[in-house]
Structures are given as structure tokens and as C-alpha cells.
Amino acid sequence: MKAIAICGSPREGGNTEYYLKTVLGELAQKGVETEYIPMLDKTVKPCRGCYGCLQAKKCVQDDDFEAIFQKMEQADIIILGSPVYVGKPTSLLQALLERVTFSARASGRMLSGKVGAPVTVARRAGQVYAFGELLLWYFINDMVIPGSMYWNVAVAGAKGAKDADKDLEGIEIMKYTAANLLKVATALQNSKAEGAAVARDKLFFTQPAEK
Numbered sequence: 001m002k003a004i005a006i007c008g009s010p011r012e013g014g015n016t017e018y019y020l021k022t023v024l025g026e027l028a029q030k031g032v033e034t035e036y037i038p039m040l041d042k043t044v045k046p047c048r049g050c051y052g053c054l055q056a057k058k059c060v061q062d063d064d065f066e067a068i069f070q071k072m073e074q075a076d077i078i079i080l081g082s083p084v085y086v087g088k089p090t091s092l093l094q095a096l097l098e099r100v101t102f103s104a105r106a107s108g109r110m111l112s113g114k115v116g117a118p119v120t121v122a123r124r125a126g127q128v129y130a131f132g133e134l135l136l137w138y139f140i141n142d143m144v145i146p147g148s149m150y151w152n153v154a155v156a157g158a159k160g161a162k163d164a165d166k167d168l169e170g171i172e173i174m175k176y177t178a179a180n181l182l183k184v185a186t187a188l189q190n191s192k193a194e195g196a197a198v199a200r201d202k203l204f205f206t207q208p209a210e211k
């Protein structure tokens with residue numbers, strides 16, 4: 001079992017990193033192989049809408065995207081974390097997620113059946129929009145999202161403080177989320193049930209007319 005956490009914060013050692021590492025730490029204690037993937041040292045440009053992925057069967061932009069996509073393909077559990085920036089996940093993370101969604105479909109390298117959950121961190125407001133936006137990403141990528149004791153949100157970072165350790169409720173939510181991620185991923189791994197076969201020729205933007 002492998003779990004990765006992708007962090008959309010541009011700050012090293014920041015609050016989002018702290019909560020993501022809390023989730024990964026819990027999973028590691030249960031024997032899961034874990035990897036933390038910060039976006040801050042990666043170059044992943046925004047999708048340029050060229051539709052080159054339809055012909056090439058992969059994203060045609062040459063940057064750090066493909067290496068991260070491969071790690072996502074190899075993972076059983078994918079946790080996405082972002083600070084709330086003006087009510088949204090950061091553009092660092094959003095650029096990756098837009099390209100993953102299109103190239104996953106165009107290439108047939110779907111993330112179907114993988115388990116995951118979002119984590120968002122805000123100083124005060126905008127959690128619902130940012131968290132909801134990440135939920136939508138999991139949903140359209142045919143992934144499975146376990147619930148938790150609350151939304152996986154934490155409160156930290158007034159005036160840029162790196163004070164994630166003070167939100168004790170947030171930390172407990174992350175630990176609970178980790179337990180649920182593992183429970184669901186294990187159940188799916190042991191299950192013989194099959195999901196829907198992905199009818200790739202029915203996916204709307206692989207139709208020639210949509211090009």
C-alpha cells in the first residue's frame with residue numbers, strides 16, 4: 001500500500017505541510033509506504049488548452065508534470081493539501097490538477113478506484129470553496145473519498161505564522177482521516193467487486209467532434 005500527499009503551498013515547512021505530514025505519519029505507523037510531494041520546488045505550468053494530449057496520449061508540455069503523474073498512478077492513496085488562497089486552492093496545485101484530469105482521460109491512465117481526501121488550511125474563511133473544489137477533482141477522476149469526523153480543514157497562519165501545531169482539533173481530524181483512508185483503501189484492495197468499466201470512447205472530450 002502506498003500513499004502520497006501533494007502539497008500546494010509555496011512555503012516550505014508551512015501549515016499545510018504540517019497537516020499533510022500528520023496524515024502521512026499516521027499511515028506510516030500502520031505500515032503504509034508514504035511520500036510527501038511539495039509543489040513549491042516543481043515547475044508545472046498551467047494547461048494551455050492545446051488538446052495535444054488527445055493525439056500524444058500524454059501531456060505534451062515538458063516540465064515536472066509527468067514525474068508527478070507517474071507517482072499518482074503508482075499510489076493507492078492520494079491526499080491533496082492546499083492553503084486557502086482567496087477562497088480557493090493555490091494555483092500551484094490547480095495547474096497540476098487540471099492537467100492530470102485531461103491527460104488521464106486522453107491517455108487512458110485514469111485514477112479510477114484510488115482513494116483520497118483533500119486537506120485545506122485557512123487563517124479565517126473560504127474553506128468550503130477550496131475544500132469543495134478539491135472534492136470535485138476527486139469525483140471527476142473516478143476516485144473514492146472517505147468521510148471523516150469533520151471536514152478535513154485546519155485553522156492556522158495569521159500574518160503568515162507557521163503555527164499549525166496549535167490547532168489541536170485540526171490535528172485530530174487529520175488523524176481520523178488517515179484511519180479512514182486506510183480502512184477504505186484496504187477494503188477496496190481486498191474486494192473482488194469490480195467498478196464500472198471505463199468506456200473511454202464515451203468520454204466527452206475524446207470525441208473527435210470535441211477537438
Ligand SMILES: Cc1cc2nc3c(=O)[nH]c(=O)nc-3n(C[C@H](O)[C@H](O)[C@H](O)COP(=O)(O)O)c2cc1C
Pocket residue numbers: 009010011013014015016017082083084085086087088121122123124125126156157158159160161162
Ligand atoms: C495570497 C494569499 C491568500 C490567502 N487567502 C486566504 C483566504 O482566502 N482565507 C483565509 O482564511 N486565509 C487566507 N490566506 C492565509 C493562508 O491560507 C494561511 O496563512 C495558511 O495557513 C498558509 O498555509 P501554508 O503555511 O501551508 O502556506 C491567504 C494567504 C495568502 C498568502
